[in-house]
Amino acid sequence: RFQRRNRPCRYDIDCFTPSFLSIFESLVPSEEEIAKQKQLLTSLSRLINEEWPNSKLYLYGSCANSFGFSNSDIDLCLSIDDTEISKVDIILKLADILQAGNLQNIQPLTRARVPIVKLMDPETGLSCDICVNNLLAVVNTKLLRDYAQIDRRLRQLAFIVKHWAKSRRVNETYQGTLSSYAYVIMCIHLLQQRRILPCLQEMEATYYATVDDSNCAYFDQVDKLNNYGAHNRDTVSRLLWAFFHYWAYEHDYTRDVISIRTGRIMSKEQKDWTRRVGNDRHLICIEDPFEISHDLGRVVDKFSIKILREEFERAANILQFDSNPITALFEPY
Numbered sequence: 001r002f003q004r005r006n007r008p009c010r011y012d013i014d015c016f017t018p019s020f021l022s023i024f025e026s027l028v029p030s031e032e033e034i035a036k037q038k039q040l041l042t043s044l045s046r047l048i049n050e051e052w053p054n055s056k057l058y059l060y061g062s063c064a065n066s067f068g069f070s071n072s073d074i075d076l077c078l079s080i081d082d083t084e085i086s087k088v089d090i091i092l093k094l095a096d097i098l099q100a101g102n103l104q105n106i107q108p109l110t111r112a113r114v115p116i117v118k119l120m121d122p123e124t125g126l127s128c129d130i131c132v133n134n135l136l137a138v139v140n141t142k143l144l145r146d147y148a149q150i151d152r153r154l155r156q157l158a159f160i161v162k163h164w165a166k167s168r169r170v171n172e173t174y175q176g177t178l179s180s181y182a183y184v185i186m187c188i189h190l191l192q193q194r195r196i197l198p199c200l201q202e203m204e205a206t207y208y209a210t211v212d213d214s215n216c217a218y219f220d221q222v223d224k225l226n227n228y229g230a231h232n233r234d235t236v237s238r239l240l241w242a243f244f245h246y247w248a249y250e251h252d253y254t255r256d257v258i259s260i261r262t263g264r265i266m267s268k269e270q271k272d273w274t275r276r277v278g279n280d281r282h283l284i285c286i287e288d289p290f291e292i293s294h295d296l297g298r299v300v301d302k303f304s305i306k307i308l309r310e311e312f313e314r315a316a317n318i319l320q321f322d323s324n325p326i327t328a329l330f331e332p333y
């Protein structure tokens with residue numbers, strides 16, 4: 001393991017960059033698709049505002065954080081300041097409003113961990129989920145989008161990592177592997193370590209939001225930072241190699257917590273994440289940037305951690321040795 005840990009990247013890694021970039025390009029949604037998403041947001045906002053004039057509908061998740069593939073579902077969050085009515089009743093009433101507005105396949109899921117209404121819009125053909133008052137997700141969506149604007153390599157890297165995770169079936173939280181959100185945070189962490197990205201939450205705040213009990217503040221004038229990573233010339237293939245090499249051979253799973261909030265690696269002791277509490281096993285520790293008691297790796301159990309680490313090693317070895325790494329990396333599981 002020590003030898004592997006210090007192994008340098010293969011000398012010809014950069015010759016794979018054009019292929020990785022064309023995979024990235026093929027996954028990016030078209031302008032037309034983005035226009036359709038906006039259109040749906042506008043028409044749903046209008047419909048819902050007739051009933052609740054003080055509510056506001058937000059896009060969040062992959063279609064708003066700039067890490068979404070084409071043809072992905074749309075995540076919407078309805079913010080409504082009404083203490084008279086419970087979340088479940090809001091969901092049920094929302095389903096009625098949507099029904100009256102001629103939307104299709106409407107399903108209120110009131111017993112889910114995050115209650116939502118699912119629907120399909122016949123005009124655009126888009127499907128979406130609407131949740132209620134989940135504003136932390138709206139704020140973390142903005143943080144991810146802001147990071148993506150600083151250096152284009154973040155978006156390239158995260159698309160390829162997500163594509164790998166979906167191909168290898170390690171992007172399934174209900175099976176104990178990691179969410180897309182967690183993978184994007186892991187990519188941000190890597191680029192912070194390489195000084196390609198700054199730590200926005202450690203800089204002087206220009207954006208503030210208080211959501212529930214979390215204070216969300218960070219520097220969001222990212223157009224002033226678009227040269228930040230220019231000193232580092234790593235290509236996306238080299239960063240991809242570094243990503244898998246880190247999670248296969250360098251990360252200390254017994255001690256470390258990655259934290260993009262501080263731009264550093266923290267210890268499990270500092271976070272008091274050293275033992276299992278309830279279902280949180282802390283076998284791979286990824287701190288949420290705003291809900292700092294929340295470990296994004298908490299879904300991982302003793303079986304899925306093995307699968308995940310084997311997949312990280314497989315990917316690292318393919319990028320190191322395979323003569324045709326592109327095919328092997330995304331080979332369906």
Ligand code: ATP
Pocket residue numbers: 060061062063065067068069072073075136137138140141179180181182288294296
């Ligand atoms: P995909 O393309 O796979 O649909 P996605 O970006 O929509 O990717 P999800 O993991 O489905 O990613 O998450 C959607 C949004 O929900 C995230 O952008 C984030 O705002 C929020 N979210 C997801 N998981 C968590 C979590 N564990 N803690 C906090 N927020 C989360």
Ligand code: MG
Pocket residue numbers: 061062073075
């Ligand atoms: Mg999603």
